[in-house]
Structure formats: C-alpha cells, structure tokens
Amino acid sequence: MEASASSLTDGHILRCGRFVLMLDCPRIMGIVNITPDSFSDGGAFLDAQRAVDHAHRLVEEGADLLDLGAESTRPGAAPVSADEELDRLLPVLTALARLEVPISIDTSKPVVMREAMQAGAAMINDVNAFRAAGAIEALAKTAAALCVMHMRGEPRTMQAHPTYVDVVGEVDAFLRERIAALADAGVAHDRIAIDPGFGFGKNLDHNLALLRALQQFSSAGVAVLVGLSRKSMLGNITGRPAHERLPASIAAALLAVERGAQIVRVHDVAATRDALAILAAVQRADPD
Ligand code: HH2
Numbered sequence: 001m002e003a004s005a006s007s008l009t010d011g012h013i014l015r016c017g018r019f020v021l022m023l024d025c026p027r028i029m030g031i032v033n034i035t036p037d038s039f040s041d042g043g044a045f046l047d048a049q050r051a052v053d054h055a056h057r058l059v060e061e062g063a064d065l066l067d068l069g070a071e072s073t074r075p076g077a078a079p080v081s082a083d084e085e086l087d088r089l090l091p092v093l094t095a096l097a098r099l100e101v102p103i104s105i106d107t108s109k110p111v112v113m114r115e116a117m118q119a120g121a122a123m124i125n126d127v128n129a130f131r132a133a134g135a136i137e138a139l140a141k142t143a144a145a146l147c148v149m150h151m152r153g154e155p156r157t158m159q160a161h162p163t164y165v166d167v168v169g170e171v172d173a174f175l176r177e178r179i180a181a182l183a184d185a186g187v188a189h190d191r192i193a194i195d196p197g198f199g200f201g202k203n204l205d206h207n208l209a210l211l212r213a214l215q216q217f218s219s220a221g222v223a224v225l226v227g228l229s230r231k232s233m234l235g236n237i238t239g240r241p242a243h244e245r246l247p248a249s250i251a252a253a254l255l256a257v258e259r260g261a262q263i264v265r266v267h268d269v270a271a272t273r274d275a276l277a278i279l280a281a282v283q284r285a286d287p288d
Helices: 048-061 082-096 110-118 135-140 167-184 204-212 214-220 232-238 246-258 269-284
Strands: 013-016 019-022 027-033 065-069 103-106 123-126 145-149 192-195 223-226 263-266
Touching (some): 027 048, 027 269, 048 065, 048 082, 065 082, 082 110, 110 123, 110 135, 167 204, 204 214, 204 246, 214 223, 246 263, 246 269
Parallel strands (some): 027 263, 123 145, 223 263
Antiparallel strands (some): 013 019
C-alpha cells in the first residue's frame, strides 16, 4: 500500500490520504458502527473502547480499510446532530489514527468531514454523495478518498415507494454526474469510489437489477465499492434476520466481486476473506 502507483490507470488504485489502496485484488472494508441503532449490530459498539477493540479485531482478520459510522442510515433512522456524531466518532478515530490501514468515516455532514480529516481520517464515505452545501469544498483540497453512494430520498422515508423507470441507468447517470461534480472541484479519479447504494431507496427488484448489472459501473473509471452485508434484501430472499445473514452476505459479496466490485463493505471480515480466497484461487486456476 505504498505511494508508488502513478503508472496505474484510473480505477486500479484508490488514493486515501497517506495510503494507496491497490485494487489488483478485491479489498475488504470492515464496518465499525458506533451507533445505538444500526440495523445489524445496533448498540454493540457504542462504547468507544469496544469500538476500538472491534476495529483492531477486524484488521487482524484481514480488513484492508475500516469504515467508522456514528449515524445509522438504516431505513427509518432518525438523524443525529453533528456534535453527537463527533462525540461518538472522535475518541475512536483518535485511538485508531495510527493504524496501518486507511480509516473511512461514514458521514454526510461537512463539519464532521472536516473534523474527521483533522483527526486522521483517510476517506469519507457519504451516503448522500457529497450533495450537502460545503461537502465537496470540505474535501477537495485534501488527499482524502471520497466514496459517492446513490440514495433515492433520505433514510427516514427512502423505502416508502421507491420508483424508477430504469434503475440501472438512473443510478449510473447519478453517479457519473457526481464524479463530474467532484472532478470539477479538482478531485482526481483515483480518489473516487462509487457505490450503487443497495437498499437506499430501492426495493428487492431494484437491488437485484443493480447487482446483475454491476459490471456496467466499472466503465466510469473509478473504484467500485458495494455494501450488501446483512442487508434486508438478503433477508427478503432468505427469510432470515440480520444476525443470521452471514451465508447470504458471503454469496452476495462473491457475486459482486465477480461483477467488478473492487471493495466490499462487510461486517464479517474473516469469513469474507476466506470466501474471496476461494474465488481468487478459482480465477487463477489453469486448466492445463
Ligand atoms: N450501507 C450502510 C451504511 N453506509 N455506505 C456505503 N458506501 N454503502 C452502503 O451500502 C452502506 C454505507 C448501511 O447502514 P447502517 O444502518 O448504518 O448499517 P451498517 O453500517 O451496519 O451497514
């Protein structure tokens, strides 16, 4: 992960602060929630020390980067204030800032983005795609990576009646528009990741259409990141609650990587690592 990748083309590296994430094989983003109400592990890591311990465990298990979130974005979740978000985030981020993997912060608030960068964050993951006033300006002149996610509506109401004429085309057009907005502000393509935003203002059919067509997003020339881990679309298919969705999450991660996802955002790092190792071995296998 050293900074000597200038000869590689767009979409093959992700520059994140002092790190360069090589995307020559799938990378695992481990989720650390510091929230009382995330859909899958709400409350388990609200205590800062437990969140720090969990982050270290995910790195030991093979996480290539971590995503710290202090505001739940699950359907129906209520927003939290910037002060509350920072109170939850900063002790954990400060304790982890010297870690040997990039730390991403899952936030939509420009003030949180700025403070997080000061405290050592290498990436900002914004489910609102940097549409808040001042969000792009908060990051354009830094070295941070930016993950741009598609969301229709806002978490409180987004699952009410999501409608699209052509979900893949509309999500693709939105992400390309956001890449252009970032590029206009001076953000190079090798600092950008895009994410179709599974479950964010999408029903099961929309999510499945996006997963089937995922390969299309690679042509945008930036890194492709997906979050399918323990999501309700997997529950819709299997009938299982969030804490019993590991097998479905693994299957979804493999399908996404086969369709071009370069970074998978997951809760279960060790199991995902093993599954990706099998996929890599099969892809490498020479029939002769
Ligand atoms: N999903 C959640 C949060 N942040 N960021 C990106 N880029 N892609 C995603 O799919 C994504 C995301 C899910 O929200 P939450 O309810 O906070 O649950 P958890 O963080 O446990 O996944």
